[in-house]
Amino acid sequence: MPKVSEDHLAARRSQILDGARRCFADFGYDGATVRRLEIATGLSRGAIFHHFKDKDGLFLALAQEDAERMADVASNEGLVQVMRDMLSSPEQFNWLGTRLEITRRLRTDPEFAKAWTQRSAELTEATVGRLERQRNAGKLRDDVPTEVLVAYLDLVLDGLIARLASGHAEIELGRVLDLVEESVRRRD
Amino acid sequence: MPKVSEDHLAARRSQILDGARRCFADFGYDGATVRRLEIATGLSRGAIFHHFKDKDGLFLALAQEDAERMADVASNEGLVQVMRDMLSSPEQFNWLGTRLEITRRLRTDPEFAKAWTQRSAELTEATVGRLERQRNAGKLRDDVPTEVLVAYLDLVLDGLIARLASGHAEIELGRVLDLVEESVRRRD
Numbered sequence: 001m002p003k004v005s006e007d008h009l010a011a012r013r014s015q016i017l018d019g020a021r022r023c024f025a026d027f028g029y030d031g032a033t034v035r036r037l038e039i040a041t042g043l044s045r046g047a048i049f050h051h052f053k054d055k056d057g058l059f060l061a062l063a064q065e066d067a068e069r070m071a072d073v074a075s076n077e078g079l080v081q082v083m084r085d086m087l088s089s090p091e092q093f094n095w096l097g098t099r100l101e102i103t104r105r106l107r108t109d110p111e112f113a114k115a116w117t118q119r120s121a122e123l124t125e126a127t128v129g130r131l132e133r134q135r136n137a138g139k140l141r142d143d144v145p146t147e148v149l150v151a152y153l154d155l156v157l158d159g160l161i162a163r164l165a166s167g168h169a170e171i172e173l174g175r176v177l178d179l180v181e182e183s184v185r186r187r188d
Numbered sequence: 189m190p191k192v193s194e195d196h197l198a199a200r201r202s203q204i205l206d207g208a209r210r211c212f213a214d215f216g217y218d219g220a221t222v223r224r225l226e227i228a229t230g231l232s233r234g235a236i237f238h239h240f241k242d243k244d245g246l247f248l249a250l251a252q253e254d255a256e257r258m259a260d261v262a263s264n265e266g267l268v269q270v271m272r273d274m275l276s277s278p279e280q281f282n283w284l285g286t287r288l289e290i291t292r293r294l295r296t297d298p299e300f301a302k303a304w305t306q307r308s309a310e311l312t313e314a315t316v317g318r319l320e321r322q323r324n325a326g327k328l329r330d331d332v333p334t335e336v337l338v339a340y341l342d343l344v345l346d347g348l349i350a351r352l353a354s355g356h357a358e359i360e361l362g363r364v365l366d367l368v369e370e371s372v373r374r375r376d
Contacts, residue, residue: 028292030218097295100288100350104216107285107355144367151360152367159347162288167295172339179332179340183371 013051016041017065020048020058025095029059029102056112059102062095064119071126078134079127079153080181083160087173090164097165127153131184141186149184156180201239204229205253208236208246213283217247217290244300247290250283252307259314266322267315267341268369271348275361278352285353315341319372329374337372344368 019041023032026040032055034045041048052058070082086093106113127150134140140149163173207229211220214228220243222233229236240246258270274281294301315338322328328337351361 097292100291103288103350103353104285107353113355144363148360148363148367151358152364155344155347155351155361155364157347158350159343159345162291162346162350163343165291165295167301170339172336173343175332175336176340176343179336179371183367 009051012043012047016043016048016051016058017062019043021062021095024059024062024098029055029098032098056115059098060115060119063099063116066096067119067123071123074123075126075130078130078181079123079157080177083157083177083180084174086160086164087177093161093164096161100162100165124150124154139186141184144184152184153180197239200231200235204231204236204239204246205250207231209250209283212247212250212286217243217286220286244303247286248303248307251287251304254284255307255311259311262311263314263318266318266369267311267345268365271345271365271368272362274348274352275365281349281352284349288350288353312338312342327374329372332372340372341368 020032020037023037023040027033027036032040034048034055037048037055037058038045048058052061073082073085102112102116106116128146131140131146131149135142135146140146160173208220208225211224211228215221215224220228222236222243225236225243225246226233236246240249261270261273290300290304294304316334319328319334319337323330323334328334348361
């Protein structure tokens with residue numbers, strides 16, 4: 001019965017990812033030792049690394065989960081809505097601080113940087129797609145090319161991730177996102 | 189001759205800070221070991237920690253140097269100009285990635301967070317002062333309160349730091365900063 005087996009594998013994979021996400025959030029990338037990953041997931045290192053090649057593999061799989069979820073929202077409601085969601089449940093994004101800890105590796109480890117970029121490409125594509133549809137519907141400002149608007153929204157997203165990771169997501173940020181949203185819109 | 193002695197102390201302090209900045213940029217916060225700090229500064233640990241209490245002290249002194257320099261530009265030319273400067277000489281800001289690595293501590297170490305906030309207050313004050321003067325001169329949009337504009341510019345700055353630290357400061361970012369600048373201005 002391969003179906004049962006596949007369900008089991010998927011459930012196990014998801015159990016590992018949920019535990020790893022908490023573990024990274026609590027201890028950071030370097031602090032998430034194999035022992036702590038075992039405790040957080042309730043599984044042995046053998047079981048964990050049967051599903052994921054190594055800690056980088058786990059990390060990139062979590063980044064992929066995020067990218068898929070965010071791409072879904074970005075495609076339907078835009079990247080600013082992704083940011084609003086982050087703002088309204090910051091505790092779900094505690095682990096994102098781990099992304100900041102690995103920033104150095106994006107600069108110094110080309111293989112890791114490539115794997116990372118592949119995973120974030122999906123979100124960029126979703127954002128570009130949404131902006132293009134908004135542009136065609138006449139809702140987007142037409143004096144700035146789409147790639148600049150995408151880079152702008154990406155930059156704000158990076159800032160928001162840094163802010164949430166530092167625990168300083170003040171109430172003003174909702175109004176800041178209003179301003180961001182308005183600044184890509186067509187003005188009447 | 190206390191003057192000579194003071195000059196000497198200041199020169200030594202500056203020698204330590206320059207070396208430490210390079211060391212943090214090359215190895216990150218955790219990677220900047222005492223041994224590496226000795227090599228980078230050309231001084232013994234005794235000499236280094238005569239001037240600075242510990243590695244946190246060094247780190248916060250570098251943050252303070254940055255804050256003073258950035259506050260100066262922010263006060264005269266605005267926070268967007270600070271960002272343009274970063275963009276035009278990214279190699280000078282390599283060490284900023286270290287700021288991202290310590291983000292977790294802003295959330296988990298109240299004493300460190302307090303020391304850090306004190307150092308960034310100067311930059312915030314300079315930015316607020318500049319915006320208020322721009323507002324009084326009728327150059328600022330008047331439908332958004334100053335604190336929201338400051339929070340907006342701060343958020344973009346955090347994003348830019350993350351981008352520079354990752355080594356992905358694309359050419360579009362200059363045009364993104366044009367958009368940011370324009371979005372706080374009064375529209376005629």
